[in-house]
Amino acid sequence: MFGFLKRKKRKNEAAEVHDEASQDLTAAVEAGDEPSAPAESAAESGQSAPPAPEPARETAPSNRAVADGPSAEPASDDDRLRQESVAQSAASSTTPAVATPKPEQSGSLFSRLAKTRSGLTEGLGDLFLGKKQIDDDLIEELETRLIMADVGQATTAALIAELTDEVSRKHVNDPEHLFETLYRLMVERLEAVQPTEPPARRQSGRPHVMVVCGINGGGKTTSIGKLAHRFKAEGRDVTLAAADTFRAAAVEQLISWGERNDVRVIGEPGRGDPASVAFDAVSSAKARNSDLLIVDTAGRLHTQSGLMDELGKLIRVIAKAEPEAPDEVLLVIDASIGQNALVQARQFNQAVTLTGLIVTKLDGTAKGGIVFAIADELGLPIHFIGVGEKAEDLRPFEPRAFVDALLDRQPD
Ligand SMILES: Nc1nc2c(ncn2[C@@H]2O[C@H](COP(=O)(O)OP(=O)(O)OP(=O)(O)O)[C@@H](O)[C@H]2O)c(=O)[nH]1
Ligand SMILES: [Mg+2]
Numbered sequence: 380m381f382g383f384l385k386r387k388k389r390k391n392e393a394a395e396v397h398d399e400a401s402q403d404l405t406a407a408v409e410a411g412d413e414p415s416a417p418a419e420s421a422a423e424s425g426q427s428a429p430p431a432p433e434p435a436r437e438t439a440p441s442n443r444a445v446a447d448g449p450s451a452e453p454a455s456d457d458d459r460l461r462q463e464s465v466a467q468s469a470a471s472s473t474t475p476a477v478a479t480p481k482p483e484q485s486g487s488l489f490s491r492l493a494k495t496r497s498g499l500t501e502g503l504g505d506l507f508l509g510k511k512q513i514d515d516d517l518i519e520e521l522e523t524r525l526i527m528a529d530v531g532q533a534t535t536a537a538l539i540a541e542l543t544d545e546v547s548r549k550h551v552n553d554p555e556h557l558f559e560t561l562y563r564l565m566v567e568r569l570e571a572v573q574p575t576e577p578p579a580r581r582q583s584g585r586p587h588v589m590v591v592c593g594i595n596g597g598g599k600t601t602s603i604g605k606l607a608h609r610f611k612a613e614g615r616d617v618t619l620a621a622a623d624t625f626r627a628a629a630v631e632q633l634i635s636w637g638e639r640n641d642v643r644v645i646g647e648p649g650r651g652d653p654a655s656v657a658f659d660a661v662s663s664a665k666a667r668n669s670d671l672l673i674v675d676t677a678g679r680l681h682t683q684s685g686l687m688d689e690l691g692k693l694i695r696v697i698a699k700a701e702p703e704a705p706d707e708v709l710l711v712i713d714a715s716i717g718q719n720a721l722v723q724a725r726q727f728n729q730a731v732t733l734t735g736l737i738v739t740k741l742d743g744t745a746k747g748g749i750v751f752a753i754a755d756e757l758g759l760p761i762h763f764i765g766v767g768e769k770a771e772d773l774r775p776f777e778p779r780a781f782v783d784a785l786l787d788r789q790p791d
Pocket of ligand 1 (some may be wrong): 593594595596597598599600601602623629676677678679711739740741742743764765766767768772
């Protein structure tokens with residue numbers, strides 16, 4: 380029914396443009412260093428004693444300001460390598476600047492996704508509305524827009540194949556029907572991988588333990604602060620672990636979120652071993668009978684095998700403190716890096732077996748299509764989305780509401 384060959388040619392042209400952008404991003408990220416693996420801890424080598432050279436200290440609330448500059452001089456070669464990798468990552472980042480949310484923005488998901496929506500659906504309404512019937516041009520244009528919106532080649536191809544199949548099977552010729560079918564297929568893809576349990580459910584007799592990981596600057600610490608705010612407001616006892624021990628400023632940042640939300644933070648600037656902080660935090664959260672422990676980790680590139688090993692070690696040490704933990708390992712993905720997010724998710728998932736994602740900066744210039752590629756290709760659920768920098772700017776991910784907002788569609 381449709382000119383598949385002609386479309387394929389157009390698709391390849393569109394994909395080439397897109398690939399160039401993706402390759403630039405990937406090359407920039409892959410320029411990262413690969414420091415050697417950290418020394419094995421006692422717990423790592425099979426002993427049950429934690430590698431905790433220092434006693435855990437619960438951070439006393441204070442009026443300390445959050446240091447946002449670089450931390451003190453690195454103490455060791457390892458630290459220097461890491462600091463270089465952070466600097467490289469920052470320098471090579473092609474992530475577009477995220478606009479500061481305007482105070483007049485309303486809090487609805489629809490308004491928060493305004494820029495993202497325009498990236499995906501600029502003119503999409505016109506595309507469907509302006510057409511009286513479904514033809515090759517309409518399908519081709521739709522396909523190009525999905526690819527350009529970071530939906531990814533494989534997922535776009537699958538969506539287009541299902542759409543054309545539906546059109547030919549049901550003999551429909553109404554563009555509105557095509558739009559509704561696209562909506563349904565997008566929602567189904569996201570719903571297929573969503574968890575059935577509510578996030579961070581209470582475990583029987585022990586805290587629910589979440590580890591949050593991702594590359595530098597993706598929004599890990601901010602998302603943890605927002606999660607603390609959310610769960611605290613629900614009346615849960617929350618503990619945070621400052622296991623990004625590399626930068627003093629990172630610990631201070633988490634402490635500041637803790638103070639603002641009246642949530643305690645385990646860890647302090649100067650602690651050397653992230654696994655040791657995590658171990659102490661699990662022990663402390665268990666002793667206090669916390670409902671939830673959220674562990675912040677240092678940013679790392681998925682290409683840095685030494686730092687990825689260190690993350691694996693942190694997770695194994697947590698399991699020494701609580702055999703059932705961690706319950707979740709969440710990857711924070713900055714949606715504005717586009718297709719490179721898929722590469723990151725795939726490699727983090729290989730290294731540490733992720734349970735899900737938090738997708739941040741969807742209030743910015745991100746195109747949003749990446750969530751479909753991640754759901755489709757990796758089968759990972761998205762638990763929360765970040766739509767701003769404030770404490771309340773984290774939303775549980777709801778496929779229908781998300782696709783409604785993205786496609787500028789009236790909810791049913
Ligand atoms: N607009 C917007 N900004 C965000 C969002 N999430 C995080 N940010 C901002 O992104 C920047 C980096 O956030 P962090 O939470 O420090 O990122 P991180 O992953 O902890 O970074 P490292 O600890 O350096 O690896 C901060 O300026 C945050 O305010 C979001 O959903 N929307
Ligand atoms: Mg951080």
